[in-house]
Amino acid sequence: MTTRWMDSPIGGLRIHAHAGLITAIDFDARVRGTRAADPLLDEAERQLTEYFTGAREDFDLPLASDGTEFQKKVWAELQHIPFGETASYGDIARRLGYEPVISRAVGAANGANPIPIVVPCHRVIGADGTLTGYGGGLDKKRILLALEQPGLF
Template identity: 60%
Template sequence: MKTAKIKTPLGIAFLEGDENGLRTIRISDEEGTDFPEISPILQPAAKQLKEYFSGERTEFDLKLNPQGTEFQKKVWLELQNIPFGSTTSYLELSRKIGDEKAIRAVAAANGKNPLWIIIPCHRVIGNDGSLTGYAGGLHRKKWLLDFENPPAQQSLF
């Protein structure tokens, strides 16, 4: 398993993966810089995350290998269908996977997402539009949603 870290506007992102794909991305408030050498296996992920944060990328094209239950993987796959700049609710996500009553299980699977940003769990909000729990912290979720869909410029006149 190869590891790398890159600096992002939200903290240090720790990447882990191998030839089977990217397995995890964790975020930390740790200070620092990128590792000087990033394994060729993780270079595409590091490059695409940097492009995302510079506003040059809205979709990721990476080989992914998140570890979880079949249900979690089903939820994570559906999360990848939420377009950049859009949100959905836990209820709507439950409907899309075919079981409206599985809303709590969907929320739990969303919270276990091991691929922060690339599988965009931050795009899931409460039915009433509220920001609900986020493993990376609500301040990061708000930042990501604002970054992906900046408020319109207010007219002064």
């Protein structure tokens, strides 16, 4: 496994890669470590930098998908939420063919997303339009949404 630390408008990020796939992105990375030569991490850092500067709306990276079948379905659906838009947990449930009553299970899967930003779990909000939990904290979620649609929150 290789890792890369990068700075961003939401703080330090640590990108993890293994076997040619991005496996995780961690928030609040404080230790900078060495910069391993890795073309995949170079590309991930480039695409994230472009996203943060407004030059990229979608990511094109090979991603690991280690999780339950339900989590994988939710994570795949998150990638269909367009840049600058949001969806509720119930919306995601309906798009997957479930009743909105399983929105809590969708929320749990959303919270277990190991590759935030690239798999845009920040675009999921409460049914009433309010910001709800985010692994990196609501302040980071608000910044990410504001990058995509200024004035939204």
